[in-house]
Amino acid sequence: MTESVVIEQTLPEFTHIVRGPYVISSRSVITEEQATQLIQMLLAGCDVPARSVLGGRSQSCVYQLTGIGRIFVKHYSHGGLLRSVTAGRFVACGKARSQIEFEMLERVRALGVNAPKPLAIIKRGAIVYGTWLVMEELVDARTLVEIQRDDVEELHRAMNAFAEQLMLLIRNRVLHVDLHPGNVLVTPDGTVHVVDFDKAHYFKGSAQALRDLYLRRWRRAVIKHGLSPVLSEMISLTLRSYHE
16 A cells, blocks of 8 residues: 655635624635625524435535535534533634634645535634534535435446545545545535545554554444445455555
């Protein structure tokens, strides 16, 4: 397996736009007018909830942002019992999860991974805060879960393309902590995208160890959600053949 080095990027600083208790941070992508529109959207509530597949995207909404088009806005919250107690609020300690995922998306996209384009971070509050990540929406994308039910030939093409994306993550030691068939999306042009890089981080072990970790977790997800074993068999064969 070819060794790779993680790309280090020199990126522009975030610019910040303040709207009352909200701060919208971007790499000079969001205009003053768009920032105002984003806050109005959050205050109005979620008219179009993002589809939840295997429990993956239930805290998110889809909006139409002037000058950009369809956007995907992800709200962060704690898991389990903490969610009902904290109501999506965090205590400031280092970077917000939204910023960490924003920066990870920038890094993996620079490596050639097809991941959503991050547009902005929104925070409400300082010491105790809520936070959102704004990304471009993958319009009319379907998950591997949906494709495996509908089209066997398309599934084979998508799985081969997904294996190439996964190899980029493995070679560059990026661990996506929740990689399952619901977080692999295929757009109408056939491009395979990997989504939901929340809590993703760099893996300290070898590429082979990371590959095996991905295979175990992928197989567990397929079994847990009662999906076709083809989803597990195809990715296992492809990744092992790359190594051998």
